[in-house]
Amino acid sequence: MIKKTLLIEIGTEELPSRLLYKISLYFHDNFVKKLHFYNISYKDIKWFSTPRRLALKVIDIDTTEKCIEMTKRGPSILHAYDENGFLTQTAIRWLKNCRIDINQTDRLKNEKGEWLLYKRKEKQEKIELLIPKITESALKNIFIKKYMRWEKNNQKFFRPIRNIVILLENETIMGNIFNIPSGNLLQNHISSQENKIKIKHARDYPKILFQKNKIIADxxxxxxxxxxxxxxxxxxxxxxxxxxxxxxxxxxxxxxxxxxxxxxxxxxxxxxxxxxxxxxxxxxxxxxxxxxxxxxxxxxxxxxxxxxxxxxxxxxxxxxxxxxxxxxxxxxxxxxxRKIKLENYLLSLKKVLFQNNLGSLYEKTMRLKKLIKWIAQYNSSNIQDSIRAALLSKCDLITHIVCEFPELQGTIGMYYALEDQEKKDVAIALQEQYLPTFSGDKLPRTSIGCALSIADKMDTLSGMFYVGNIPSADKDPFALRRLAIGIIRIIIVKNIPLNLKDLISKSLCLHHEKNCKNVILSDKIFKFFVKRLLYWYEENGYNIKVIQSVLSYKSTNLIDIHQKIQSISYFLQTENSKLIILSIKRISNILEKENNKITGCINIKLIKEAEEIILFNQIEKFKIDTRNLFLEQKYQDILIKIKDFEKPISNFFKQVRIYDSNSKIRLNRLLILYEIKKIFFSITDFSYLY
Known part of the structure; x- marks a missing residue:
């Protein structure tokens, strides 16, 4: 095995600073994958990056020539031979294409069937020829959308590539990458009079850059x-x-x-x-x-x-x-x-368009005023202060400071409101209305801030759906997914008892009164929220089956959904939970086999066996014990009590014959099972958890 040091440096025009770190890692990872693909071993790979260069230094890369086994799969045995055992035309054409006869083939067998197979060994290309190909492939497979095109050949990368260095020890590997020939001259500092730095050996990198021009490549x-x-x-x-x-x-x-x-x-x-x-x-x-x-x-x-x-x-x-x-x-x-008060900018919002079909920022403010008045009832906000916050919420958008520094919207509103002697909670809400701005961002701290944030996000989201700007699978230009997640997080984390369907309907009505009766549009928005809920819970590490089981009930109460998902997740980690779920599955299977609808009430007089008496008593006890727990949505306590069914159900199946010869007794026992299923399925659809 011959081990050498390999250096690759890609000299570019100045790369985008916010993407440099990602680009460097992608280049490194893609290169590593390609080395593994070609079965090229090495000791270590170090990556380097500056605004004008991407580099890799591979320590102890194996440069010995290798043989690789090539395999070609032919037709299946069923199609390779006819009923008399002779080769079919399909098989003959494949053999001719491979330039072999049938004696040179093997068989490939697996669960799906059996095929003809041809194996041959070939010498792999020399590493000197492979490295330029691997490098170009690693660069082209960096998946970040912001590319540039340059020169007549219309090459595509983040910035134009101007220089390539590929050194194997002290030997320059010749090759073209993006139609640029490689050499042994490194790109110098942008301020240097000398355009290039000559490097004689790969091991000298990156030391030579620092020696020549204090460039720190690492x-x-x-x-x-x-x-x-x-x-x-x-x-x-x-x-x-x-x-x-x-x-x-x-x-x-x-x-x-x-x-x-x-x-x-x-x-x-x-x-x-x-x-x-x-x-x-x-x-x-x-x-x-x-x-x-x-x-x-x-x-x-x-x-x-x-x-x-x-x-x-x-x-x-x-x-x-x-x-x-x-x-x-x-x-x-x-x-x-500061020559005028913040509130005096309100009427000027009439001149600023919010969206072509949704009116001005003034009209949006009036919608926020009405929506926050409704929301404030549910999160204990002072209604008058909430309305005041809504009226001032967009006033800073036309101040000189925000026009010059757009990222300060909300923050400037807060400063100006405090200077105008507005209430502190009202002023803080102006800053908090945009929270959370990204995944994992902090939430509003004040109750008015929470109400204003929900109102603002909901108004934008429902408005965009109303005018047909609905996100597609790959495009979401108005960041509606982010807005939906923000609303979900605030309601759940801050424990605000808002009904999601009511919130959607209320917001839609403010865009147009006819929307109050637009069930289809309301359902579209609700389904959009459900998809975001599923994504958010899955991203937070919850079991997809648990999430689906709860969301399948299409509850419109986010607090209720959250408590159920948390409680069921906890329940599944407890002892005997698997036995309980298996019992539910068995009960469901028995009931599904019954073609006739199981109707009527349990007849106590027909309960004879000791085990079915115990089970029936357990049902009645559970109903009494959990009546208040259901009202208080204490699902974890309910699920703990459900575990008490494990032994009575098990004994019932062991000792009681469900399909009794007496049809009335049989129906009565099926009704007992049906009552148990109702108890379990009152919390969630357990069929997702089997």
Missing amino acids: YAIRKEKILKNIKENAQKINGCIKNNNFLIEEVTSLVESPTVLLANFEKKFLNLPEKILIYTIEKQQKCFPIYDCKKKLLPNFILVSNINSKKPEKIIKGNEKVMHARLSDAEFFFKND
Whole structure:
């Protein structure tokens, strides 16, 4: 076995920072899969990535020539021979195509049948020829939708590929990837006068990049260095930074020769709302705000430059000028907005279109006002405060700040409402109305915030269904699935006793009164929610059979559904639950065999055997013990009591003859079983759990 070090570097134009980490992992994983496919062994594979390169270094790759066994399956034996045992034309054509005779074939047998099989050994292509093919395949199979096309040949990748290096030890492997010939010249830093860096041996990577231009190709090392230097710079002024892994990842993906520098901005900007300051520093400038020991912002920020300059003060001054301009804009917009109260923007919403067929933002606000008034009755919100929150909810959308910084919608509304002396819960609700914004995001904390969030999401969802903008299997441009999950999470986690069907109907009526009678549209939306419920529970680790068993009853009470799913999941983990389910299955099978409908009431006088008396008494006891438990929806307690049926049912089947010669006794015993089934199926459809 001959073991060597292999290096592959793909030089590109600047890759999208938010996708770099994913692209790198996909490239690595796809390459590994291809090596396994070709049965090429290795000791380890390291991946590297910077904004302008993707690289793999394979340690101890096996480069020895290999033989591979090729197999070709022919026609089945039934079709290969006729009734006299002679080869059919189908078999003859297959043998001719393989250039063999029947004596060179084997047989393939499995559960499905038997076929003719041809095996032959062939020499696998040399690794020097395979590596370029494997590399191009690994790149082309990165499944992220945002591609670019370039040049006449219309190549497709995330950014144009400009340089390829493939080295096996000190030997350059020649090959074309995306029609670009490979070589041994690495792509240099974007600021370097020398375009390329010559590499003589694969083992020199990535050390040579750092030696030549301080390029840190290892993503993890680069990230660690940036984070360490940021903390050190913050400590110089007795400050600290807050953990923001998303920003750290983004900055790591933006630079390849990181230099961390400390800069300042004017103290007057600290008078701006903190969220505006943080948004400008982090989101717009990709820098890090610094806090004092009391977690208050300092008039400083940390930037990460991609240049190792001999005069870093010039870079600092340049960034301070840009930061000053950005913060000055924010200050100007903020002061301009504060000339009038937040509520005075309400009438201006009439000029802003929400959606072509759903009217303006003012009309949406009026719908929210009516819907939140209805929702507030169920989640103990102050109705007048809830209505006030709904009226102010969209007013910040036409402020100068939100027009400039759209991500601050809701947050600006909260700041302005507090300055206008609005109630604190009303102001907070303006910020919370958009929560949750993504899967796993936090939920609104206040009751008004919950009511406003449900109302806002439900109005958008029902409106889009009303105008026909319904999500397809692969497209959901208005993120209605996310809105539905948000409504589900708030109702369940916050334990709000809202009836889902009523919520849908109420919202639909606000778009058009005729929708109140539109059962088909209401059912469509309800089914959409049920699908989201199934997905959400499955994603949270619940058994699909349990979810389906509960959802099959089409309950419109989300709290009831949640309690049942939780209780049944717990029940299935308890001792003897399997025996109980088997008993239910047996009872169901017996009842299904009866062609005639089992009707009537149990006749106590016909209950003779001791075991059926015990079972009947258990039924009556269960009904008495669980009457209040059903009203209180305490399904876990009910299921614990259901376990008491295990022995009486078992003894009943052992000792009592169900199909008695007396038809009345037979029917009476079937009625007992039917009563037991009713008890079990009053909670969920146990047939899904068999």
